[in-house]
Amino acid sequence: MSMLTRTEMDEIVNRHFMCEAQDDLDGVVNTLTEDVEHDVVGAPGSPVHGREAARAYYEGLFPHLKGEGVQPLRRFYGDNFMVDETLWTGQASGYVLGAPGGEGRVSFRILHLLEFRDGKIARENVWMDVATIMHQLGQQVGELTQQQAG
Secondary structure (H helix, E strand, O other): OOOOOHHHHHHHHHHHHHHHHOOOHHHHHHOEEEEEEEEEOOOOOOOEEOHHHHHHHHHHHOOOEEEEEEEEEEEEEEOOEEEEEEEEEEEEOOEEOOEEOOOEEEEEEEEEEEEEEOOEEEEEEEEEOHHHHHHHHHHHHHHHHHHHHO
């Protein structure tokens, strides 16, 4: 197995994130190995294994979260792995991690632990600031309830 350079890892991850931002399901899946382990910590059913299982996860996610921007914070590199920290901002609708989105804007930090093989992502481990997400969504749902009652 050949070692990827930092630039090669950046290109793969940046393409992956760009496809996510554009709701490009095929593009996202094409950045993953056939036997990828996709683990969104705390998400129901995680981790999943294989491209088709990851595709199903994204099919369920895209209608509920619409990205507006991703601000890179830091990246750390090792032999065919990367730790990526970003600040994600977008719109939540439907249900996000079991909480009603209420069509509200959310902004939260995400930590990705990514392993690479054969020029693709072989493992994506995602840690989100769930407390911040729930707090923001809870405020929005409370505001909607007050508006409906008023």
